[in-house]
Amino acid sequence: MMGVLLFIFFIQIAYVTVSTLRLIMMMKGNAKLASIISFGEVFIYMLGLATVLENMDSWYNLVIYCFGFALGVYTGSLIEERLAMGYVTVQVITRKEDSDMPQQLRNFGFGVTSWLGEGLSGERLVLMVLTKRKRQKELVSRVKEIDPHAFVVSSEPKTFVGGFWLGRTQ
Template sequence: MLDNAIIMLAIILLVNVFYVSFSTIRVILTLKGRRYIAAAIGTVEITIYTIGLGLVLDNLDRIENLIAYALGYGLGVITGSIIEEKLALGYITVNVISSDPDIAFTQKLREKGYGVTSWNSYGMDGDRLSMQILTPRKSELTLYKAIKDLDPKAFIIAYEPKQIHGGFWVKQVRKGRLFKNDQKETR
């Protein structure tokens, strides 16, 4: 089977797509503190890597094998990043500044299950409503839509917090109450 050049190229390409995808996921899991799952994925990753590299090294006289290996690597980066987006592990903190300090942002977002801390602030052109919102990454796009529906001109900055402790967020997660309204709406 490995004598067929087309099959060999396909195997090398697919092996590298899988290897790099696993590598991307392993790094992300490591950064998220999920070291045991990352270690298990790393074990599979290095096995796949060794097989693919062995196929290329055994056939170094064929440049197309090296090209398939490199192309598989690039496709693996794309595939791994798509998988990571679908997994959407962790949380995101969104800072919002609205030019309308009287807008009922805070209450409307809280009704949707978001933990919102808000305060009045002052910008270059006057009073503002500033908010800090914490949400699972899986809910990130839904939050952006809710914000834009309330104030299309809102200034939004998002980042991933390294550690979360205390407050509304921890209480709601422990009680399983977070986003209960969204679950009812999707049924």
């Protein structure tokens, strides 16, 4: 009895974690790896579902199935955060028009494009920074050290060509 419950619980965690990884691979454009992962995903899913259906006489099997699913979502998101695959574009807007923030960030290995913009109360320095997701926290931390009041927005670009990243292995 306890063995069935544990099996259902852990199979669901495995299923949703693998499902999350497959989704990440698809979103990052790695269709071949996503296809390979999907085979294992469906296999794990069917094992779990078959076990629950065979043991429908106990309502708690279904509850454990659902709880395992929820924990799998959490586990998958933790793994995704650790992998931090891909890139982010970080836009920084600062009041310091004569700031040396672009050069300071370049000194830390970030590619920076900057220009003057206009905000509600005057000119602003706008910076566009492309970096690997693994360095996003470092970048935001550096920006906040330079200007604690800077406005920071990040997004994930799907594609980019040329520029600072051409031939770089950062």
